[in-house]
């Protein structure tokens with residue numbers, strides 16, 4: 001992961017499979033964030049679900065330049081993992097507001113690793129958008145703006161689907 005590569009499918013799918021198994025911790029319903037990332041993973045997810053329907057696939061759409069700025073400026077608390085940005089740092093000298101831990105740049109947020117991740121996204125993740133669109137499951141949500149605003153948009157899309 002430090003070099004920007006994705007975690008191998010068998011590991012990710014194995015974790016998902018365990019959690020989604022009938023009687024497993026997520027068998028009553030779930031939201032998957034950042035999975036699936038490849039068409040192969042999407043196919044594996046269908047296999048794991050074994051006929052149980054997925055309600056919705058959401059593409060959180062953010063232009064490349066904004067993604068770059070968010071990732072390159074991201075800083076994370078080593079202790080509690082709280083996320084900051086160089087434009088929105090902790091109050092005191094890169095010490096976490098929540099727990100007092102050191103706030104640092106993650107090893108996988110270097111420029112090289114970010115470029116590699118965006119390249120992988122274009123190659124491997126973009127085709128999933130079509131995969132779910134073809135199946136009538138895709139919702140596009142703008143990821144631009146403050147977290148609260150994006151969250152509201154997400155809730156609207158999920159509510160609209162639940163009430164449909």
Ligand SMILES: [Zn+2]
Nearest residue numbers: 077080096099
């Ligand atoms: Zn912290």
